[in-house]
Amino acid sequence: xxxxTQTPKFRVLxxxxxxxxxxxxxxxxxxxYWYRQDPGMGLRLIHYSVGEGTTAKGEVPDGYNVxxxxxxxxxxxxxxxxxxQTSVYFCASSYIAGGRVWNEQFFGPGTRLTVL
Amino acid sequence: GQQVMxxxxxxxxxxxxxxxxxxxxxxxxxNIQWYKQRPGGHPVFLIQLVKSGxxxxxxxxxxxxxxxxxxxxxxxxxxxxxxxxxxxxxxxPSNFGNEKLTFGTGTRLxxxx
Numbered sequence: 001x002x003x004x005t006q007t008p009k010f011r012v013l014x015x016x017x018x019x020x021x022x023x024x025x026x027x028x029x030x031x032x033y034w035y036r037q038d039p040g041m042g043l044r045l046i047h048y049s050v051g052e053g054t055t056a057k058g059e060v061p062d063g064y065n066v067x068x069x070x071x072x073x074x075x076x077x078x079x080x081x082x083x084x085q086t087s088v089y090f091c092a093s094s095y096i097a098g099g100r101v102w103n104e105q106f107f108g109p110g111t112r113l114t115v116l
Numbered sequence: 117g118q119q120v121m122x123x124x125x126x127x128x129x130x131x132x133x134x135x136x137x138x139x140x141x142x143x144x145x146x147n148i149q150w151y152k153q154r155p156g157g158h159p160v161f162l163i164q165l166v167k168s169g170x171x172x173x174x175x176x177x178x179x180x181x182x183x184x185x186x187x188x189x190x191x192x193x194x195x196x197x198x199x200x201x202x203x204x205x206x207x208x209p210s211n212f213g214n215e216k217l218t219f220g221t222g223t224r225l226x227x228x229x
Contacts, residue, residue, distance in 0.1 A: 035219075040125065042204060043159065043219040058216065090158060102147050102208055104161035105217065 001026050004108035006091050012114045013081045021076040021111050023091030031094040032074040033058075033105065034066060036087040043090065049074055081115045088112050118143045118209045122220035130228050135192040137223035139205035146210040148181055148188045149217065154201045162190075185210070197227050 007022045023032065030051055035043040045058030047066040055066045063085060065077045074093075078085060092105040119142040129135050139148065147166045151159040163172055165181035165188060172179045178191045188205055202224045206217040 033216075040221065042122075042221040043206075045216060045218075048216060059218075092159075102164070102166075104149060104164060105159075105206075107158040107160070109158050 003027065004091055004093055004106050006089075006108040006111050008111060009109065010112045012116065013078075014116050015082060017081050018077070018079050019081065019113075020078075021089055021091075021113075023074045023076070023093075023108055024072055025074075025091075025093040025106070025108075026072065027093060027095065027106065028071070029093035029095045029106070030071075031096075032068065033092045033094070034064070034074065034076045035090045035092065036060065036085075037090060037110075038087050046076065046089075081113075083115045086113060086115045118207075118218050120205060120207050120218045120220040122203075122205060122223050124223055125221065126224050126226070128226045128228060129195055131197060132194050135195050135199070135225055137190050137203050137205075137225075139188040139190075139207075139220050141186045141207050141209075141218075143186070144210045145185050145207040148185075148205055148207045150179060150188075150190055151204045151206060151219075152201050153204065153222075157201075159204060192225075195225070195227055197229060200225060200227050 004025045033048040034046040044060050049055045049068040052071040067075045089111045091108040094105045121140050149164045150162040153159045169183045170181040176193045180189045202222045204222045205220040
């Protein structure tokens with residue numbers, strides 16, 4: 001199993017450009033998350049999904065949109081990139097087991113995005 | 117909203133010394149998880165604590181969950197160079213849905229050989 005994969009690994013955008021980050025997981029997990037990581041600020045939740053076709057806002061959703069058309073994929077879109085969105089983006093997935101929804105999250109390798 | 121703070125932000129120790137990081141939440145947690153992120157890598161799950169006052173050990177690592185379920189700690193005995201990285205706690209608030217974690221700010225551990 002590949003686990004959680006992210007595409008691309010690196011990207012440089014100019015202000016105002018758009019792009020989509022792809023996250024894929026092959027573990028049949030129900031939950032998927034998008035985080036951004038900035039120096040000294042830990043991981044902040046952007047959007048998340050509790051199942052195919054559903055999405056919800058996290059802590060810092062402004063400027064981002066997401067879609068989960070297939071259970072294994074979770075897309076993060078930037079419609080008009082801004083320098084404040086320069087960050088490392090991590091996707092994660094989690095699962096339901098034994099009726100408990102609070103299980104560990106599995107992270108992808110990250111996408112390093114720079115907006116000039 | 118919920119805040120999860122960790123102290124210290126940085127810790128430099130001599131190899132063989134002990135290390136502790138503390139995690140404090142502004143609200144009561146249903147459970148807390150700990151993750152380790154190596155330099156240039158992604159967070160990797162270490163452990164989850166659920167019960168008030170719970171203590172769990174993994175070899176040289178000891179994890180504690182406070183009695184009030186608002187704080188936690190990670191203690192590493194006799195650090196090794198392989199312990200280098202940033203340690204994050206992540207808590208689920210007890211008064212919200214269980215789908216989301218709030219991550220702490222992390223403690224970056226460096227080892228002086």
